[in-house]
Amino acid sequence: MEGKSVAARIHDAIHRLTPAEKRAARGLLGAYPTLGLAPVAEFGQQAGASSATVLRFVSQLGYKSYPDFQRALRDELEERAKSPLQRGQSANVGAGGDNHFLDRFVSQAADNLRGSAGLIPPSEFEAVCQRIAEAKGQCYLGGGRFTDFLAGYMEAHLRLIRPGMRRFDGRPATRADQMIDVRPGDTAILFDVRRYDPSLLEAAGELAARRAQIILITDEWMSPVSRYAKLVLPCRTALDRTWDANGSLFTLVEAIIARVTELAWPIASKRIGSIEPGGVP
Structure with missing residues (x-):
């Protein structure tokens, strides 16, 4: 599941979750991603599930711990919010002398496919x-x-x-x-x-x-x-x-x-x- 967002992992896992774990999943999707950034007890209260259920749900998504799960959500939120200007700065736009730009771009596009x-x-x-x-x-x-x-x-x-x-x-x-x-x-x-x-x-x-x-x-x-x-x-x-x-x-x-x-x-x-x-x- 490497490279998948938390929401994508939820959609992949939803069929194998218990009814209680599905409540946690739906609670998170209904207030995504902010609910997942809350303490586990608050997550459970808002989603109508126990803290233990929330932790089992997080484990079902493939995360080793609740902090790992929250770290993934924070990283995802940062990536989602990046503007084209921010992405352009990190890509070092304006660098000249690149005779292989098209080859690399097509290769990246193929990797995306x-x-x-x-x-x-x-x-x-x-x-x-x-x-x-x-x-x-x-x-x-x-x-x-x-x-x-x-x-x-x-x-x-x-x-x-x-x-x-x-x-x-x-x-x-x-x-x-x-x-x-x-x-x-x-x-x-x-x-x-x-x-x-x-x-x-x-x-x-x-x-x-x-x-x-x-x-x-x-x-x-x-x-x-x-x-x-x-x-x-x-x-x-x-x-x-x-x-x-x-x-x-x-x-x-x-x-x-x-x-x-x-x-x-x-x-x-x-x-x-x-x-x-x-x-x-």
Whole structure:
């Protein structure tokens, strides 16, 4: 589990936790990461679990002690909060004479792709694709400042594959109007990477209140939206540069599109055929 955020470890471990340990997990996800930085007795009180349960929960996540767990949370919080300016300073931006920059950048991007595949359990990926392919109810998509284009790219493909695809407007007021049509059992696919979009977190809370099933596509530090998400697909995005890279998220989106097309082919083939030259209307 090396390199995984605490939230990612929770999502990996949730199926094997006892009911009491799940209360601790949900308590932490509901107030992430601040509750985990509190003393163990306060953590337990807030989560409705005993101190002993909290310590067992921490052990289930792979940490040797509660201080190790808190240290991981503090390191994660520091990384999540770094601005592009701070990352640029640590990357020594401006150094010249680098004739191998592109080679190294591509190599790091490839490492992110491989690392992303390791972060995402195959069962979680398959569950996401099955959910989308079932075409039950409406499916909404939305993203933040640097990820909304991914929502648009995904929606443009999926609307050819299944009915009921809808994209949230980037403006909060219009997005609030669209919430009126969300029904229990609808699906919402949200993209959110550091530094996380507060309006997406607010939208996720309302979607959860309306009993929509939320799929979150995020980075290795886990967007706060994860507290509301039924399914979470984290990708590695960090490079030792000013900007994080969304290449792994884009590849994941294309993998989902490809798999959903396979799963929904009886419907997808008719829809695609109806608009292709020579297709069957």
